[in-house]
Amino acid sequence: MVDVVSAAWVSERLGDVRVVDVRDEWEFDGIGHLPTAASVPFDEFRSTEGDVGMLPGRDAWAELLSDAGITADDDVVAYDDTHGVFAARFLVTALLYGHDPAKLHLLDGDFSSWNREYETTTDASELPDVTYEVTTAEETPLVGFEAVEAALDDPEAVIVDTRDPEEFDEGHLPGAVNLDWRELVDDETRGLKPRDELESVLESVEITPDHRIVLYCNTARRISHTYVVLSHLGYDGVEFYEGSLTEWEARDGAIVRE
Incomplete structure (x- = not known):
């Protein structure tokens, strides 16, 4: 992955x-x-x-x-x-x-x-003249509104809101846990935290490989980072709600406000 x-x-x-x-x-x-x-x-x-x-x-x-x-x-x-x-x-x-x-x-x-350590340049890059062919993925992590709605009643599913806590408190999916995507990065190195720290943060909100993980945010940007991190850590079965809250609220999905 x-x-x-x-x-x-x-x-x-x-x-x-x-x-x-x-x-x-x-x-x-x-x-x-x-x-x-x-x-x-x-x-x-x-x-x-x-x-x-x-x-x-x-x-x-x-x-x-x-x-x-x-x-x-x-x-x-x-x-x-x-x-x-x-x-x-x-x-x-x-x-x-x-x-x-x-x-x-x-x-x-x-x-x-x-x-900090490597060369950069302002010179224009020489790019090859090619044609990109879009294909259909054999498997996709994408899930839609109905699948997410059904997951709310799945005891094996963990619905993960990757926005910041203030946004979470203003409204989130029922039963969702809050994992601000920034909790996975180190401000000093600007990269990921060490693996043991990542696993500790994830486990603290029950995001473990034995669960079905369903990610959402507002417009799918922040869940993209969390998805990549989980993929990098070897998680299988992570689901990606592309529509996120933008679609969820437009379709009158249930919202919990703190």
Whole structure:
């Protein structure tokens, strides 16, 4: 599944992987970026129709990745400058559009942490002229409104709200546990906390491999990071509610307010 890789791992493979920078274009051009990186700003792979933050559509996705010099056979590493939360959304989008999850990697840390030890550049990257072919994933973590509603009564399911505690208190799904996605990252290293700390945080809210895990937030950005972390830790059966609270509330799903 999708994994998290170190800066050293990426540095050794810059010529063999496709690197994607999802920061704003002005950051990519003005501040600098990883060598060989392609710029695919976050706003470009969100839907411009309907609910903000939803998937961009198969054709739009294929065009974006083609322009970035990526093929469906490439190993891809994504990064941002926000602990990986926007980059994780890129990777989960790729997963949902059929890219092999074993070829999807999140940089552990972000641009700022990379910049402490490794080279950056403001030079334009030379990108190959390719065509990205979207495929249909053999398996998908996506679940819809009805599946999540049914999961509320499943004693084996843990419904996980990855927003911050204040948002959680303002309204959440019945029975949901709150795991702010930022609890999984270290502010100093800007990457993930050590594995034992991650497992301790997860276990504290009953997120364990023997449970069915259903993730949601507002528009699926924050759950993308949590999904990647759980995938990296080897969790199976993690479900991804793309519609999240945006759809849940629009369809009058039950809400608990603290």
